[in-house]
Amino acid sequence: xxxxxxxxxxxxxxxxxxxxxxxxxxxxxxxxxxxxxxxxxxxxxxxxxxxxxxxxxxxxxxxxxxxxxxxxxxxxxxxxxxxxxxxxxxxxxxxxxxxxxxxxxxxxxxxxxxxxxxxxxxxxxxxxxxxxxxxxxxxxxxxxxxxxxxxxxxxxxxxxxxxxxxxxxxxxxxxxxxxxxxxxxxxxxxxxxxxxxxxxxxxxxxxxxxxxxxxxxxxxxxxxxxxxxxxxxxxxxxxxxxxxxxxxxxxxxxxxxxxxxxxxxxxxxxxxxxxxxxxxxxxxxxxxxxxxxxxxxxxxxxxxxxxxxxxxxxxxxxxxxxxxxxxxxxxxxxxxxxxxxxxxxxxxxxxxxxxxxxxxxxxxxxxxxxxxxxxxxxxxxxxxxxxxxxxxxxxxxxxxxxxxxxxxxxxxxxxxxxxxxxxxxxxxxxxxxxxxxxxxxxxxxxxxxxxxxxx
Numbered sequence: 001x002x003x004x005x006x007x008x009x010x011x012x013x014x015x016x017x018x019x020x021x022x023x024x025x026x027x028x029x030x031x032x033x034x035x036x037x038x039x040x041x042x043x044x045x046x047x048x049x050x051x052x053x054x055x056x057x058x059x060x061x062x063x064x065x066x067x068x069x070x071x072x073x074x075x076x077x078x079x080x081x082x083x084x085x086x087x088x089x090x091x092x093x094x095x096x097x098x099x100x101x102x103x104x105x106x107x108x109x110x111x112x113x114x115x116x117x118x119x120x121x122x123x124x125x126x127x128x129x130x131x132x133x134x135x136x137x138x139x140x141x142x143x144x145x146x147x148x149x150x151x152x153x154x155x156x157x158x159x160x161x162x163x164x165x166x167x168x169x170x171x172x173x174x175x176x177x178x179x180x181x182x183x184x185x186x187x188x189x190x191x192x193x194x195x196x197x198x199x200x201x202x203x204x205x206x207x208x209x210x211x212x213x214x215x216x217x218x219x220x221x222x223x224x225x226x227x228x229x230x231x232x233x234x235x236x237x238x239x240x241x242x243x244x245x246x247x248x249x250x251x252x253x254x255x256x257x258x259x260x261x262x263x264x265x266x267x268x269x270x271x272x273x274x275x276x277x278x279x280x281x282x283x284x285x286x287x288x289x290x291x292x293x294x295x296x297x298x299x300x301x302x303x304x305x306x307x308x309x310x311x312x313x314x315x316x317x318x319x320x321x322x323x324x325x326x327x328x329x330x331x332x333x334x335x336x337x338x339x340x341x342x343x344x345x346x347x348x349x350x351x352x353x354x355x356x357x358x359x360x361x362x363x364x365x366x367x368x369x370x371x372x373x374x375x376x377x378x379x380x381x382x383x384x385x386x387x388x389x390x391x392x393x394x395x396x397x398x399x400x401x402x403x404x405x406x407x408x409x410x411x412x413x414x415x416x417x418x419x420x421x422x423x424x425x426x427x428x429x430x431x432x433x434x435x436x437x438x439x440x441x442x443x444x445x446x447x448x449x450x451x452x453x454x455x
Contacts (some may be wrong), residue, residue: 010118014099015106018235019190022111028227029118033060036226039217039276040129041417042210043325047407048133049417051210055128055140060421062144063121065090067373068093071120071381073152079163103162109201115231116156122179123152127384129325133198134404137412139397146387147187150382156217159372172346172354173366173373174244175232177288177339178376185332188323188375189383195397199404207325211272216278226282233351240291240351247290247298248283255282255309262310274310281309281330287339290350300345307336325417336373343369354453421433 013026037056044052070091073435075182089095093113100113124144139278158164159171159179166178173179200206208214230236230245258280285305286298293301313329316322323329341356343366348355355361391397398404403411410416 012101012104012106014108015235015237015241017170017444018106019108019111020430021236022107022115022231024235025227025231026111026115026118028224029122029231030060030224032118032221032224032228033057033122035217035220036122036302037127037405039219039221039280040132040325041209042217043129043273044132045206046209046417047409050409050413050415051137052128052132054137054413055131055135056125057379058137058141059121059125059144062141063124063148065116066148067113067117067120067143071148071153072116074149075116075120075156076112076161079157079161082084082163082168083158083161085157085161095166095288096448098249105440106237112234112396114447115234117162119176119180119228120148120152120156121184121399123176124148124187126184127188128182129328129354130192130323131195131322134195134398136396136399139391139395141390142395143191143387143397146391147384150387151187152179152183152243153384155183155376155380158376166372167373169371170365170368172342172352172369173288173294173339173372174291175229175353177284178336178372181284181287181335182373183335183380185328185330185335186380187384188327189332190381190383192390193325194385194388194392197320198324201322202317208273209431215272216274218279219258223274224250225287226260229287233291243350246295248286249295250295250298251290251302251305252279252282254299255279255285255306258303258306259310259448262307262372264265265284273412277313277330278306278310279328281305281334283330284334287343288335288339289345290342292354292356293350294345294347296345297345301338301341304341305334309334310338332377336377339373340366343367361412 033056037053040056041049041052055385062451072093073090074084077087077090079085093110096109098108098110100109101107102109105112113280124147127147128140159173162166166173198206225243226248229248230241233244235241235242256275256278259274259281263274264270274431282305285301285343291296291303309330312333313326321328329384344356345356345362346354346365347359348357348361354365356365357363380393388397399408399411
């Protein structure tokens with residue numbers, strides 16, 4: 001996948017070890033989507049829990065079918081104009097031999113296809129966190145199908161497909177900083193600019209209803225991300241995947257600590273939500289860069305991303321866009337930071353010989369990274385806004401205000417996350433309690449101070 005690959009003169013043979021390794025990595029990446037569902041599901045209010053879970057789970061269904069029908073062909077078929085691919089053998093995945101190898105590698109095409117499918121599934125699911133509480137489920141499902149077709153599949157070809165313009169330019173994106181995280185973060189911003197704010201944004205405290213659920217989701221994401229990152233070398237023969245595995249752990253730890261330090265200094269507390277969010281920010285930032293940097297570089301990447309993402313989540317209050325669960329602040333900002341830092345910290349001794357500024361490479365690689373970041377961000381932002389506007393003008397994107405206030409779970413799914421009917425007993429009287437950090441955030445946001453409020 002990444003630029004700088006060297007292919008041996010002898011034709012590769014199918015490797016049972018690499019094939020098994022990649023199937024395990026594919027399963028790990030699949031687990032990330034349910035992990036994301038729990039992460040987002042715990043961050044919203046009780047009345048939106050099931051809807052948040054379903055917005056991730058439905059991507060498993062829709063994107064899988066589209067990938068088999070034509071998505072894999074667009075993303076990884078024969079290049080056309082450096083913008084998209086197409087190969088008739090990949091349509092329906094019907095013209096592929098059982099042991100046919102992915103070009104230059106020791107794994108079957110089917111294994112590569114299923115691994116990349118898991119990336120395609122989670123990317124639109126990431127967008128959903130920005131839209132909590134207010135989007136019709138049918139509109140979301142239609143948007144996922146359109147977005148995957150118009151945005152994700154072509155961008156994946158740009159970045160990873162042979163002949164794609166970013167791939168040929170030499171933009172380094174080991175596992176998805178541009179194609180996944182900047183793509184999803186920019187899309188989230190484009191959609192929320194179209195559909196508008198939640199009822200009560202910057203007025204009501206929209207606290208996470210289950211921080212244990214958030215921590216469980218973050219843990220599953222962290223665990224699955226090892227397959228996401230280390231598996232992106234498509235084998236385990238030369239140590240590059242092992243370095244990526246290590247750097248993933250190192251950067252995530254550094255980002256979590258940096259986020260918590262910022263919280264303590266700025267807000268006076270170490271929160272579980274901050275720990276979970278900081279970890280995700282580190283995972284996002286190391287995704288494009290981990291195959292290029294040393295472990296010390298991974299610490300720098302993680303710490304910088306943790307700090308900048310922690311600062312960025314408050315921008316929604318300053319600029320007035322309602323990014324419910326900070327997809328823009330974490331995924332867009334983290335993806336940009338991780339992608340650009342390749343231009344500073346690339347050692348030239350891991351996945352390729354490209355060197356960053358701090359290793360004597362000058363500004364060349366930084367310029368390439370900036371081109372990839374800017375193009376994906378702009379395309380995804382504009383295309384996603386247009387798609388959201390199209391859906392909104394046809395079937396409508398938002399539920400009514402009454403339905404939003406009453407609870408989107410009951411309206412859209414005829415269910416509630418928690419059933420208390422059999423609990424018995426009366427309702428205990430409420431007692432006064434000290435305000436939580438989230439309550440303090442909500443109050444300060446309403447008075448113009450830029451602090452985080454979570455749905």
